[in-house]
Amino acid sequence: xxxxxxxxxxxxxxxxxxxxxxxxxxxxxxxxxxxxxxxxxxxxxxxxxxxxxxxxxxxxxxxxxxxxxxxxxxxxxxxxxxxxxxxxxxxxxxxxxxxxxxxxxxxxxxxxxxxxxxxxxxxxxxxxxxxxxxxxxxxxxxxxxxxxxxxxxxxxxxxxxxxxxxxxxxxxxxxxxxxxxxxxxxxxxxxxxxxxxxxxxxxxxxxxxxxxxxxxxxxxxxxxxxxxxxxxxxxxxxxxxxxxxxxxxxxxxxxxxxxxxxxxxxxxxxxxxxxxxxxx
Amino acid sequence: xxxxxxxxxxxxxxxxxxxxxxxxxxxxxxxxxxxxxxxxxxxxxxxxxxxxxxxxxxxxxxxxxxxxxxxxxxxxxxxxxxxxxxxxxxxxxxxxxxxxxxxxxxxxxxxxxxxxxxxxxxxxxxxxxxxxxxxxxxxxxxxxxxxxxxxxxxxxxxxxxxxxxxxxxxxxxxxxxxxxxxxxxxxxxxxxxxxxxxxxxxxxxxxxxxxxxxxxxxxxxxxxxxxxxxxxxxxxxxxxxxxxxxxxxxxxxxxxxxxxxxxxxxxxxxxxxxxxxxxxxxxxxxxxxxxxxxxxxxxxxxxxxxxxxxxxxxxxxxxxxxxxxxxxxxxxxxxxxxxxxxxxxxxxxxxxxxxxx
Numbered sequence: 001x002x003x004x005x006x007x008x009x010x011x012x013x014x015x016x017x018x019x020x021x022x023x024x025x026x027x028x029x030x031x032x033x034x035x036x037x038x039x040x041x042x043x044x045x046x047x048x049x050x051x052x053x054x055x056x057x058x059x060x061x062x063x064x065x066x067x068x069x070x071x072x073x074x075x076x077x078x079x080x081x082x083x084x085x086x087x088x089x090x091x092x093x094x095x096x097x098x099x100x101x102x103x104x105x106x107x108x109x110x111x112x113x114x115x116x117x118x119x120x121x122x123x124x125x126x127x128x129x130x131x132x133x134x135x136x137x138x139x140x141x142x143x144x145x146x147x148x149x150x151x152x153x154x155x156x157x158x159x160x161x162x163x164x165x166x167x168x169x170x171x172x173x174x175x176x177x178x179x180x181x182x183x184x185x186x187x188x189x190x191x192x193x194x195x196x197x198x199x200x201x202x203x204x205x206x207x208x209x210x211x212x213x214x215x216x217x218x219x220x221x222x223x224x225x226x227x228x229x230x231x232x233x234x235x236x237x238x239x240x241x242x243x244x245x246x247x248x249x250x251x252x253x254x255x256x257x258x259x260x261x262x263x264x265x266x267x268x269x270x271x272x273x274x275x276x277x278x279x280x
Numbered sequence: 281x282x283x284x285x286x287x288x289x290x291x292x293x294x295x296x297x298x299x300x301x302x303x304x305x306x307x308x309x310x311x312x313x314x315x316x317x318x319x320x321x322x323x324x325x326x327x328x329x330x331x332x333x334x335x336x337x338x339x340x341x342x343x344x345x346x347x348x349x350x351x352x353x354x355x356x357x358x359x360x361x362x363x364x365x366x367x368x369x370x371x372x373x374x375x376x377x378x379x380x381x382x383x384x385x386x387x388x389x390x391x392x393x394x395x396x397x398x399x400x401x402x403x404x405x406x407x408x409x410x411x412x413x414x415x416x417x418x419x420x421x422x423x424x425x426x427x428x429x430x431x432x433x434x435x436x437x438x439x440x441x442x443x444x445x446x447x448x449x450x451x452x453x454x455x456x457x458x459x460x461x462x463x464x465x466x467x468x469x470x471x472x473x474x475x476x477x478x479x480x481x482x483x484x485x486x487x488x489x490x491x492x493x494x495x496x497x498x499x500x501x502x503x504x505x506x507x508x509x510x511x512x513x514x515x516x517x518x519x520x521x522x523x524x525x526x527x528x529x530x531x532x533x534x535x536x537x538x539x540x541x542x543x544x545x546x547x548x549x550x551x552x553x554x555x556x557x558x559x560x561x562x563x564x565x566x567x568x569x570x571x572x573x574x575x576x577x578x579x580x581x582x583x584x585x586x587x588x589x590x591x592x593x594x595x596x597x598x599x600x601x602x603x604x605x606x607x608x609x610x611x612x613x614x615x616x617x618x619x620x621x622x623x624x625x626x627x628x629x630x631x632x633x634x635x636x637x
Contacts, residue, residue: 044619060631067634119500124509141448143509144495226495227454230634242351242456243626244619 033257039250044243052251061235061252068231069259072214075153076161079210080203082154083161087202090162091169100166107159115223118152119143122224144226152224153214160213161206168202169195204267212260232256317557318343320353320367322544325417327577334564340557348499357382363553366561371406371543374413375616383412384548390559393566401543401583405613413545414562415583417575419517420541420603420611421458422534424524429511438466438535441512442489451504451513452496456622456629457614458540459486459496462514463632465537472615483628490635505530516542517601518580525579532600534607541611543583 043049055061086103093099106114121127122142129139142148172195180190196203216233227234232252239249319331323346331342345362347353350373357364358380369377377383388394394414401415423435429449433440441450441462452459461471463482473479494510505513506526515523520532546565548558564570568586575582575591581601582588588596596602603611617625 044623060627060634063634064630116500119503123504123507125507141494222454222496222498223500226451226497227633228495228636230630235630238626238630239623241349243623244351244355245623245626248623 036250036253036257039246040254042247044245044247049247052247055248056251056255061232064230064232064235065255065259067229068215068233071150071153071217071229071231072211074150075157075214076207076211078150078154079157079161080207083158083206084165084203086158087162087165087169090166100163103162104159106155111156112219112223114156115152115220118148118155118224122148143224144228146225146229149220149225149229152220153217156220157210157214160209164202164205164209165199166202168199168205172198208264208267211263215259216256315339315554315557316341316343317365317554317561318345318363319561320345320347320357320362320364320549322346322368323348325368325544325578327574329577330565330570330574333570334561337564338557338560340554340560342561354380354382357549357551360551363551364549365552365554365558367547367549368416368544369413369547370614371404371545372614372616374545374547375406377547377549378407378412379616382550384550384552384555385411386414386548386562387559390556391563391566393563393568396566396568396571396584396586398583398585398588404543406543406616407545413547414566416544416546416565417518417578417580418541418543418583419580419601420534421453421461421514421516421539422520422532422600423512424505424515424520424530424532425512426505426508426527426530428529429508433512435512435533436536438462438537440535441492441514442466443492446492446511448492448494449511450492450494451501451510452493453501453514453516454496454498456626458514459632460625460629461540461614462486465535465539468537471538471540471612472617474617474621479624479628483632486632487635490632496633502526518578521579521601534600534603534611536607536610538610538612541608541613543613544580 040052041048041050043051090096090099090103119126123129124139124141124143126142128142133139176194176198177190180194181187185193215231216236217231218233218237221227221229221231221234232255236249236252236256239245239252317340319342321344325346326344331344334340335342345364347356350370353367353369354373354377356362357367357377374383388410391414394410397415401418402410407413423438423441425433425435431445433443433445435441457471460479460482463486464471464473464478467478467481467485469478469482473482495504497504501513501515502519502523504510505515506523508527515532517532517534520530524530524532546562548555548562552558565574566584568584568590571582571584571587572590575584575587576595582591588602
């Protein structure tokens with residue numbers, strides 16, 4: 001009798017704990033998305049229309065979408081390239097906490113400040129060019145190039161890639177690695193067949209955490225890329241702040257949301273597939 | 281965990297304590313409700329000393345807030361919430377705000393200093409009889425350049441920006457109206473042109489400029505050009521004077537084909553709660569000595585002819601910032617093109633930005 005009562009109470013408590021979360025989700029996730037969808041059906045004069053969606057399928061916006069995805073891909077790819085070895089090394093160091101802190105530390109500094117710092121570093125008469133000059137390579141244009149845009153973005157996103165990979169590596173049972181080595185797997189095979197598949201979830205979480213915000217980057221496109229890189233984020237910013245064409249801005253946002261949802265679905269499926277392969 | 285909670289609690293308690301202390305101090309000095317004036321202006325667009333002087337003379341406490349674009353300012357005023365008493369929009373924004381019924385009429389009887397304003401800057405198309413606005417500063421859009429870096433180019437014509445020697449060596453201001461306007465002007469069209477073929481022609485012309493454009497940037501343009509990151513740039517005259525203060529080698533010119541002439545005027549938005557104070561402040565800013573001091577600080581061109589007379593010759597006689605009638609006649613003020621056309625301008629501008637080298 002007593003036990004049953006406890007279970008009911010527990011269930012009730014659980015429901016009760018759900019309230020803040022549900023409230024949060026409804027107020028700050030569901031409602032804004034619905035609002036965005038609602039706004040996307042109005043043109044700049046406030047009339048109900050589908051013309052925003054038509055406009056999205058013109059070459060201007062399609063090319064912008066393509067370039068957004070391309071740069072987001074580059075940023076994610078290079079972040080992963082740097083972050084995976086870093087995370088791996090981190091799990092092997094003595095003072096993990098300290099090293100991790102040092103990697104996360106830059107994310108405590110405001111993004112704009114970091115961007116401005118890079119303007120100084122990458123400028124024609126900046127530090128990097130001074131070094132290039134000294135080493136005999138000579139001054140190069142760094143600012144307002146694809147290189148600097150991807151570099152700075154990778155720099156900003158690295159902590160978001162390192163953390164989930166680090167966690168996945170930490171959670172991995174080290175005896176599996178020993179077993180693989182005992183059974184004669186080379187270091188590369190161990191990595192390819194054991195470590196990487198087991199940390200794939202971390203890699204995916206990291207890629208999501210980088211790719212999705214990278215799709216809608218906007219301030220850096222102006223400060224570092226000098227508007228030579230135009231992403232959907234730039235267009236949204238312009239429509240909301242300059243043209244006041246909230247409908248078009250919202251429409252682009254709707255497409256971004258759809259793209260992200262699709263992406264998550266796709267990677268979610270592939271995850272199951274890959275783990276199955278690993279099991280075999 | 282409890283340590284964390286305790287820390288947060290402490291921060292909250294200290295913050296609320298300080299807020300209370302500030303409120304208590306303000307009311308003990310007579311700064312409360314009816315005795316404050318909220319001013320909404322562009323960043324770095326007034327000599328802070330003048331605000332102090334106004335507070336001392338009038339006994340009104342000034343709350344000073346800034347914005348970085350007309351659009352952001354209009355959105356905030358439309359939303360209400362803050363009781364802005366005085367704002368400083370540009371001309372096309374004034375006509376839009378008038379349309380949207382966001383402005384209050386200005387009582388000229390309370391502005392004895394209005395007589396100091398040059399009649400040339402009164403009664404303009406965006407605000408007939410200055411019913412809603414009073415001139416604050418004005419200026420042009422033109423080219424700032426570094427004579428050491430551009431060879432023989434003088435930029436008397438927009439065409440010079442297209443010169444092959446300037447490959448990857450110019451900056452543009454990140455503004456749809458400014459850049460599209462430049463494209464239209466360089467073809468001899470009006471910068472308020474709304475004819476589709478002309479706009480497309482301007483876009484085609486601008487895309488030829490792409491190889492020369494190093495970047496399209498915002499306020500950073502001042503720092504970048506002062507640091508000689510590029511040889512030339514499309515800028516506002518006021519920004520140009522600021523840049524030239526930092527780097528004396530530079531020069532500013534308004535091309536002969538014509539360009540934009542703009543005005544920033546003081547207005548009293550619908551949100552105002554202290555009308556007496558707002559008029560007092562506007563009148564204060566129109567005082568010749570105050571306006572002269574402000575002009576020296578801000579660096580834009582003053583519409584106040586008495587103030588101009590007080591300024592040293594090297595400012596008031598500078599033809600780059602106080603161009604003669606012959607040039608100003610060729611300049612155009614932005615019309616309020618309506619949201620649809622503005623949106624179209626922005627789309628063309630986006631298209632221009634997307635051209636790859």
